[in-house]
Amino acid sequence: MSTPTQPAIVLLSGGLDSYTAAAIASELGYGLCALTVRYGQTHVQEIEAARRVAQALRVRRHVEIDLDLRAVAESALTGVGEVPMDRDLSTVEGIPSTYVPARNTIFLSLALAWAETVGAADIFIGINALDYSGYPDCRPEYVRAYERMARLATRAGVGGTDFRIHAPLQHMTKAEIIRRGGQLGLDYGLTLSCYVPDAAGRPCGRCDSCLLRARGFAEAGVADAALNR
Amino acid sequence: MSTPTQPAIVLLSGGLDSYTAAAIASELGYGLCALTVRYGQTHVQEIEAARRVAQALRVRRHVEIDLDLRAVAESALTGVGEVPMDRDLSTVEGIPSTYVPARNTIFLSLALAWAETVGAADIFIGINALDYSGYPDCRPEYVRAYERMARLATRAGVGGTDFRIHAPLQHMTKAEIIRRGGQLGLDYGLTLSCYVPDAAGRPCGRCDSCLLRARGFAEAGVADAALNR
Numbered sequence: 001m002s003t004p005t006q007p008a009i010v011l012l013s014g015g016l017d018s019y020t021a022a023a024i025a026s027e028l029g030y031g032l033c034a035l036t037v038r039y040g041q042t043h044v045q046e047i048e049a050a051r052r053v054a055q056a057l058r059v060r061r062h063v064e065i066d067l068d069l070r071a072v073a074e075s076a077l078t079g080v081g082e083v084p085m086d087r088d089l090s091t092v093e094g095i096p097s098t099y100v101p102a103r104n105t106i107f108l109s110l111a112l113a114w115a116e117t118v119g120a121a122d123i124f125i126g127i128n129a130l131d132y133s134g135y136p137d138c139r140p141e142y143v144r145a146y147e148r149m150a151r152l153a154t155r156a157g158v159g160g161t162d163f164r165i166h167a168p169l170q171h172m173t174k175a176e177i178i179r180r181g182g183q184l185g186l187d188y189g190l191t192l193s194c195y196v197p198d199a200a201g202r203p204c205g206r207c208d209s210c211l212l213r214a215r216g217f218a219e220a221g222v223a224d225a226a227l228n229r
Numbered sequence: 230m231s232t233p234t235q236p237a238i239v240l241l242s243g244g245l246d247s248y249t250a251a252a253i254a255s256e257l258g259y260g261l262c263a264l265t266v267r268y269g270q271t272h273v274q275e276i277e278a279a280r281r282v283a284q285a286l287r288v289r290r291h292v293e294i295d296l297d298l299r300a301v302a303e304s305a306l307t308g309v310g311e312v313p314m315d316r317d318l319s320t321v322e323g324i325p326s327t328y329v330p331a332r333n334t335i336f337l338s339l340a341l342a343w344a345e346t347v348g349a350a351d352i353f354i355g356i357n358a359l360d361y362s363g364y365p366d367c368r369p370e371y372v373r374a375y376e377r378m379a380r381l382a383t384r385a386g387v388g389g390t391d392f393r394i395h396a397p398l399q400h401m402t403k404a405e406i407i408r409r410g411g412q413l414g415l416d417y418g419l420t421l422s423c424y425v426p427d428a429a430g431r432p433c434g435r436c437d438s439c440l441l442r443a444r445g446f447a448e449a450g451v452a453d454a455a456l457n458r
Contacts, residue, residue: 035301067296072264072343095384102342105382109338113331114301137382145378152371153334155324 005031007060008122008166009111012036014049016191016213017126017169020181022057024168025124027184032059033118035111039103040070040078045201049192056190065110075100076195083195085206089215095134096208098195104137108146108165115163116156124166130173143167174216182222189225203227234260236289237351237395238340241265243278245420245442246355246398249410251286253397254353256413261288262347264340268332269299269307274430278421285419294339304329305424312424314435318444324363325437327424333366337375337394344392345385353395359402372396403445411451418454432456 008030010022026032034057036050047064054062074080076097083098104127111123127138136142143165150165151157169177181188193213194203203210203226217224237259239251255261263286265279276293283291303309305326312327333356340352356367365371372394379394380386398406410417422442423432432439432455446453 063300065296065300067294069339069342071292071294072339072346074346095387099384100342101345101384102338102379102382105341105378106335106338109331109335110298110301112334113298113329116330117301117303136384136387139381142378142381145374145381149334149371149374149378150331152368152374153331153366155328155330155365158324158365 005029006122007031007033007118007120008124009033009035009115009120010059010124011107011111011126012050012053012062013126014046014053014191015126015193016181016188017128017177019053019057019126019186019188019191020177020184021124021126021166021168022053022059023181023184023186025122025166026057030122032057033114033120034059034062035107035114036062036064037107037110038064038066040068042077042079042083043192043195043197045197046192048201049190052190056187063114067106069100069103069106073101073103083207085204087208087211089208089211092134092208095136098208099135102137105146112150112154112163116154119156121161122164122166124168126169127167128169128172128177130171138170140167140170143170173219174212175219178216178220178222182220187225189228191226234258235351236260236262236347236349237353238262238264238344238349239288239353240336240340240355241279241282241291242355243275243282243420244355244422245410245417246357246406248282248286248355248415248417248420249406249413250353250355250395250397251282251288252410252413252415254351254395255286259351261286262343262349263288263291264336264343265291265293266336266339267293267295269297271306271308271312272421272424272426274426275421277430278419281419285416292343296335298329298332298335302330302332312436314433316437316440318437318440321363321437324365327437328364331366334375341379341383341392345383348385350390351393351395353397355398356396357398357401357406359400367399369399372399402448403441404448407445407449407451411449416454418457420455
């Protein structure tokens with residue numbers, strides 16, 4: 001008798017981190033329920049990438065949610081201020097202008113609702129605390145506090161469900177993530193990391209996210225398939 | 230020299246609890262930023278009530294956010310299952326079918342984003358742990374866990390902002406809330422509590438929310454102005 005596959009919610013942005021985190025969930029045997037949020041991001045082309053990734057991962061379901069955060073969350077990624085270009089990442093300090101207030105908290109809360117609805121205890125998110133560690137909502141202490149809150153917030157939590165927020169990339173460098181993706185056979189050509197892609201979805205090559213990605217591929221000694229898409 | 234008014238985010242549903250909580254925030258001297266979410270609720274007429282209440286409170290701003298939770302959050306209030314009718318509230322146990330998975334967590338997260346954007350440290354929510362206490366996300370321990378998470382989640386929190394979730398009605402009965410509203414001169418005729426109002430926004434009088442409201446007005450010895458709207 002086979003055990004039915006446990007569902008897990010995976011937050012899928014269309015970038016390489018969330019793709020890798022979701023693939024790790026799949027490798028662990030979870031049935032994937034992928035959640036993508038159209039939140040008013042400047043790089044809305046990442047939604048197309050999320051669809052490609054969801055298909056490649058053969059997710060059980062892919063839900064896209066419209067939630068325009070521009071009215072409440074000011075950020076360079078929601079159109080307020082400039083996305084920094086051509087920066088030397090090794091000297092960047094503090095929280096970048098691409099920080100979106102409470103974004104991970106909002107996304108995890110939507111994932112929590114869906115987890116409770118489908119009877120999942122597990123949520124996967126591709127956050128990373130090492131490279132580009134300026135975001136407060138990527139830190140392990142944040143994730144632990146979120147889990148504790150989630151158990152108190154929900155009917156399932158009251159009933160004993162021990163919600164877990166999995167952040168399998170949290171302590172990996174971008175190069176390590178890319179190597180892990182290679183082992184998993186992932187096609188990073190499907191993904192988009194750029195904050196300001198052109199209309200066709202081609203990366204700018206100059207924003208922090210592009211630079212970080214390029215450095216990761218260089219360190220991993222792998223070509224970035226997305227550059228020749 | 231006068232001190233500029235501190236902003237506070239108030240979650241405004243259109244019901245009497247959130248109206249009262251917001252009025253308490255106003256009395257405390259906060260400038261109100263009101264947030265209402267159109268989440269796919271069966272009783273979408275409450276949005277009209279929220280607009281009336283926002284106007285009566287002379288809020289600084291009123292933002293309405295569209296976030297259709299029906300794809301991720303199953304509840305009688307998002308159209309899955311029946312809203313219970315004609316129940317004896319004194320014998321009701323457990324978490325009702327009108328519980329919406331992670332709803333308060335999602336709403337508070339949107340409020341948190343806005344708080345950080347406008348430089349507010351204070352969020353007001355009209356939750357109540359006494360009457361009709363089946364909802365896990367109305368309990369004090371949940372609110373404390375949320376605050377702790379919020380401070381870790383945000384740039385402002387890292388910078389020292391001590392986010393506070395105010396739930397001034399948490400330990401009041403419905404009758405006490407109504408009496409408090411009377412002292413504040415609130416017009417509850419503007420509000421709508423019903424889960425299944427008719428198209429004109431008139432309450433059914435039979436759902437848990439209507440019954441709880443009716444009991445509260447009866448205990449407070451006050452007529453409910455909304456019944457003659």
